[in-house]
Amino acid sequence: MPRTVAEKRAAFRALHASSCFVLPNPWDTGSARYLASLGFQAVATTSSGFAWSNGRADNHVSREAVLAHLQTIVQATDLPVNADFENGFGANPAEVAESVKLAVATGVAGLSIEDSTGNAGSPVFPIEEAVARLTAARRAIDESGGDTMLIGRAENFIVGVPDLPDTLARLKAYAQAGADCLYAPGIQSAEQIEAVVQAVAPKPVNVLIGANSTFTLEDLAGLGVRRVSVGGARARAAWGGFMRAARSLVQGRFDGFGDAASGAQLNGIFADDAR
Template sequence: MLAEMSVSTFRALHLGRAAGDPLVLPGPWDAASARIFADAGFPALATPSAGVAASLGYEDGSTPPDEMFAAVARIVRAVAVPVSADIEGGYGLAPAELVGRLLETGAVGCNLEDSENHATLKDPVRHADWLAEVRAEAGDALFINARVDTFLIGTGDPADAVARARRYVAAGADCVYPLAAPREVLAELRKGIDGPINLAAGPDRESVAELAWLGATRITFGPQLQRYAMGAIGELAARLRA
């Protein structure tokens, strides 16, 4: 029952938001950072796969799924707010196993990207069919954030991004995430996509505010907060060695 309430709470955080008032979800990379963000008052968190990978000593995209799911579970256990997990492309797992392993971690949502090996876009029809299978397995137990990589490794055509996003929403995605979409196309994306849109900000208030007024429903940071923290530690280390 608690898990069901958490999913409902997380889903509700995305709905009915006023223009300029997006849901801001920091990205913890371990239990300690999760507690810092939760203690700061954020109502939910969203793990970044690249940040978690770095914390475990892996390159982005190279984390073994067992270690990624274990890291997500540690983060979930550390806080009392809902946590969504970036699980990249699903690690080649069948929808039933993928959903089962996610639910075992206690996560209430997930990011699922539509590219392979950070190099090629998946066929949007087949990917939408796969997302529909994930949705069927999960029912209402998971909030699905479908990443659209058109601007990251694809053509960069806003029309393609909109078409992909519409397919994924029709397949059951709760939110779409056009990663690396340039500022000048955000109005077109907002007009063409029904439902919540996730945009990625930098680790500064100005970036968050700009994306808020450009139509973001939800703002995440990818690995930027983890990299910011590591940069601060690097500066401290240099001072200690001086």
């Protein structure tokens, strides 16, 4: 029998209690089902992967489209789903709270709120405003039952403000505001990772590995990391293969399919079409 939403959320929370797990990022039903077939214990949506699949730039998809996408991924798999919910789709804390309640209703097991503004001149919210937005998200989750995990994200390193002290101050504040897990995408060195882990301990930390890395899962676990996601990296890898094959075709060549999966393999993976 399929797991209930409550069972998925309980399983997701338990994953964060010890050890270190990989949280891969599908962008559609097929990629979600394939990841589940490999034995992953949970998945997370990717705002960029979903946006590109719809011919949009990252962070240029409507709230309604993202909510429908979350519903699609939740229904695609019995695994817990963590929502990449961008900055909460709200101009103020009240609107963030409204959006979070809608996201919780899709059945996601966790959701992240970024502190990025989308404004290149001022790329992150002032910390007081960011805390207010996260506090509103926490309240919305609690009013909806409280079993959905809240992930607080400090976007400094991603948006071109690689200020580690400010990142640590933000993550500490987000932890105090009720975030269950903390995340600073873009940090790369062991020293930076250890600093984040120590700053918010004992709360779990997510680390992004968005490109080839010398780190192993064991290495990251040794640094105190509890979960590792890849963001849009898998989507970019898929796009890379598609673009290489397309360029070969436009040049009149048919040599861009060397790494293609076989149709028989894909049909075998998706033979169970009960969903």
